[in-house]
Amino acid sequence: MLSWYGRHGTDAYDLADRLPRGRGRVAAWNAYVCQTYADKLAESCRHAPNEAASYARALYDLACHWLERAQAPDGRLDLVLPSWGSLVRSEEELVAMRDTLTALRTYVAFEIGEDDPRLTAVDEQIATVDELWIPRPTPEIRAGIGTALIMGIEKAVELGGTVALG
Amino acid sequence: MTSPTGDYWELYVSKTALPRWSGSDAQFGWDGTLIGLPIALGAAVWFSLVLPLGRVLMLLPLAMVRGHRSRAVRIEAVKNFPRREVLLWTTTDGHLPRVLDEVAAGLSEGMIARPVGAVYTGAE
Numbered sequence: 143m144l145s146w147y148g149r150h151g152t153d154a155y156d157l158a159d160r161l162p163r164g165r166g167r168v169a170a171w172n173a174y175v176c177q178t179y180a181d182k183l184a185e186s187c188r189h190a191p192n193e194a195a196s197y198a199r200a201l202y203d204l205a206c207h208w209l210e211r212a213q214a215p216d217g218r219l220d221l222v223l224p225s226w227g228s229l230v231r232s233e234e235e236l237v238a239m240r241d242t243l244t245a246l247r248t249y250v251a252f253e254i255g256e257d258d259p260r261l262t263a264v265d266e267q268i269a270t271v272d273e274l275w276i277p278r279p280t281p282e283i284r285a286g287i288g289t290a291l292i293m294g295i296e297k298a299v300e301l302g303g304t305v306a307l308g
Numbered sequence: 309m310t311s312p313t314g315d316y317w318e319l320y321v322s323k324t325a326l327p328r329w330s331g332s333d334a335q336f337g338w339d340g341t342l343i344g345l346p347i348a349l350g351a352a353v354w355f356s357l358v359l360p361l362g363r364v365l366m367l368l369p370l371a372m373v374r375g376h377r378s379r380a381v382r383i384e385a386v387k388n389f390p391r392r393e394v395l396l397w398t399t400t401d402g403h404l405p406r407v408l409d410e411v412a413a414g415l416s417e418g419m420i421a422r423p424v425g426a427v428y429t430g431a432e
Binding site: 147269273274276277278279280282283285286 | 325374377378379380382396398400403424425426427429
């Protein structure tokens with residue numbers, strides 16, 4: 143069901159590369175973020191679909207919304223990701239979030255270069271995650287990792303949007 | 309350690325999160341009859357002591373196994389006067405010595421440290 147949902151937004155993977163820098167590319171970047179995040183969740187949480195399915199569906203809907211907006215990007219272009227209902231994430235959700243953050247960072251770093259100091263804010267959150275990442279984490283540790291991942295993803299989204307705007 | 313305001317904090321390190329004590333909030337009223345008194349007393353003891361204790365004893369082995377399988381470590385700072393206060397940090401065994409030092413240093417300066425490699429959960 144989720145994979146069917148996700149097919150509608152697959153254009154998000156290359157649309158940002160095809161558009162010139164500007165507002166359309168920002169919208170395409172937002173679509174890329176949502177589609178990547180949702181696909182990672184769908185992939186990682188395949189065996190526990192109920193926990194992340196509603197979140198992934200919301201992201202797929204957002205990806206389609208931003209793909210449409212990339213054609214006529216008027217109004218505000220800030221991406222507001224859906225809020226998780228609770229603080230503690232499952233291990234599968236954390237894996238998906240970490241993979242998403244890695245993918246977003248790689249994308250942005252390719253655009254601006256590995257040495258760009260603007261990546262520091264993202265890298266600090268990745269370092270926090272790495273410090274806490276252990277097998278069988280307790281709920282407190284998972285909450286800490288989840289918070290750092292959310293902050294890292296938000297910083298990567300913001301930086302990617304700035305770069306896409308040019 | 310003692311904070312600048314004179315608060316005395318004790319630090320405890322453990323790998324096990326003890327099961328929460330969840331006694332009943334129900335009121336066990338006595339209806340005034342002679343036969344009602346032992347029933348009310350028995351119910352109060354049963355629901356406020358025996359059942360919660362049984363629950364803790366049942367969950368304790370599981371909590372200990374979980375704690376020892378995980379690399380997570382709990383640091384609890386406990387202050388008993390003027391009122392009991394418990395602050396909780398969770399870290400990993402690799403970061404424990406440094407995090408413990410930073411927590412202790414923070415408390416002795418009257419601050420709550422937020423060390424890298426640890427999660428501060430707040431007051432328990």
